[in-house]
Amino acid sequence: MEKAKLQEYWKINLGYLIGLLVAWFLVSYGFGILLAEPLNAIQIGGFKLGFWFAQQGSIYIFVLLIFIYVALMNSLDRKFDVREE
């Protein structure tokens, strides 16, 4: 594998990481903490939205983020032929 290609692989990986970590930050620190008060004005079922993100929603989205990353990287590994057997 030539160096330039590996560097490209790493750059794409970093792009994925930044995107997913922004989402990670947004649902927990953003919706669950910093914006919790304004979001609490919205009520869905018996949940105030900010409270829901802090005690339920952020956790579901954390799980989702990991599986999105797994899927993205599995296809990236194949594309760049760095997938282990």
Add this chain to the structure above:
Amino acid sequence: MDVQTWTYIIVGATFLIYIAIAIWAKAGSTKEFYVAGAGVPPIINGMATAADWMSAASFISMAGLISFMGYDGSVYLMGWTGGYVLLALLLAPYLRKFGKFTVPDFVGDRYYSNVARTVAVICAIFVSFTYVAGQMRGVGVVFSRFLEVDINTGILLGMGIVFFYAVLGGMKGITYTQVAQYCVLIFAYMVPAIFLSMIIAGTPIPQLGMGGSGADGVFLLDKLDNLHAELGFAAYTTGSKPMIDVFAITFALMVGTAGLPHVIVRFFTVPRVRDARISAGWALIFIALLYTTAPAIATFARLNLIQTVSNNSYTDMPGWFKKWEKTGLLAWMDKNNDGKIQYTGKNAGGGDPFEGKKAEITKEKGQYGQMLMSNKPTDNSNELYIDKDIMVLANPEIGNLPNWVIALVAAGGLAAALSTAAGLLLVISTSVSHDLIKKQINPNITEKSELMFARIAVGVAIVIAGYFGINPPGFVAEVVAFAFGLAAASFFPVIILGIFSKRMNKEGAISGMLSGLIFTAAYIVYFKFISPDMNKPEFWWFGVSPEGIGTVGMLINIAVSFVVSRITPAPPQEIQELVDSLRYPKGAGEASAH
């Protein structure tokens, strides 16, 4: 059958399973002992990680803690799950590619320095011992409450079980017992939660029930907020902690989780890099099952408690109230002699019902048959004392569930405590036999004697942990903040920088680790031990409590590392190549087969 008999049967059966697994999974080499031969399938590893991670505190105390803290309790929910995103994205795959046995291995090799390795070993041992003492105590508490054996006997029994499977099977034995322990603990947690949700919210799914309504059609959380306002407690769904502190604590817990050696080492046990990524995902699914149920239990239990006790006569209290009164975990002091229970918070003239941290029950009974205490009453209107742990422990009785469910909760608490203890003990033993003896004192040691040293080290660690369980230092609760703060301020940044910055050198890493550690330790020691009366928001730096200071320590670590690494020589060529090889699952250096 009575609860006692059921508990003996169920706890006995689970212990037999753990022992059988230990015999089946005997470790034959150091590789099997340290990382289960790196052959654990990702789902299995995810399950083991979940049991490893969820301790006696998660199982017994967390729902109760949230029940009393309301929104502020979210710091634990987000903090103890969000770290897995960091693990999956920033740590696990690269450490698996590195492919050695321990976290100090990585720090020592990446920073080509035995000083760095030694600092890492000391941190790993300190963090793990801090944690394990609490687990042993948890084992003793469960035994004493459910089987009515003495706490110390309970701890000795627990030590015996862990000794058997950790010494025999090492990581291999621990992994497969943790899988069994996860199944026991999650079943034990979910059964009462589902029943409670049916009774209070009319749905079997607690996560939905929490946002649902009772028979009267009023949403449970709204009802709870109203009751809190009425009785003078801070609102349940909005916090009373300063936002900056909530932010800092959540962050410190997240990066602390991602930096805890007993969690990281689990990702060395899977066969491939992509398995490390997905196994973090599985781990978080298994953890999320409990962590999204806990706030629902917290809501149900809080509502049920207030509605049962508030302004009602003591003589009308249900059986569970009187049962738990005998343990001193629940206490009522009839200060105004009206025979009714007044339960009030600070905003309505309430507060602590009496002086002292625990209810000191006496043998005498009051005119309504209530247990009397020797504590000195306070002059506020609150009459009720509740220990947070009973919110989970008393659930089956509150829901009128059959006796076998109560026994199941005991087995679940033990599974949670034992699985975490075993994972921690392995980190301690590996640090000694591998990072100290093999890597520093005697590199020529044979495989066979290294394995023997590993087994001896586990044995010694169990004895020390048991000693601390039997004679708990008064500061156990305080030092938990230490474990996370130190992991956040030391391991997390040093590993991340080692992977993502090729320019990071040993001078930067060591000075960063030391400055992060010293700052965090000094801050916690000052506010927790030297001047506990100063431990208030107005004295905290930047408004951050000792629980959240690891966040600041981490930032200091990163800043110092960067500055020092830029004014000292770049790391040698082969280290830069090592970093390159970490970044690709295959190519640029093959995956290490250990």
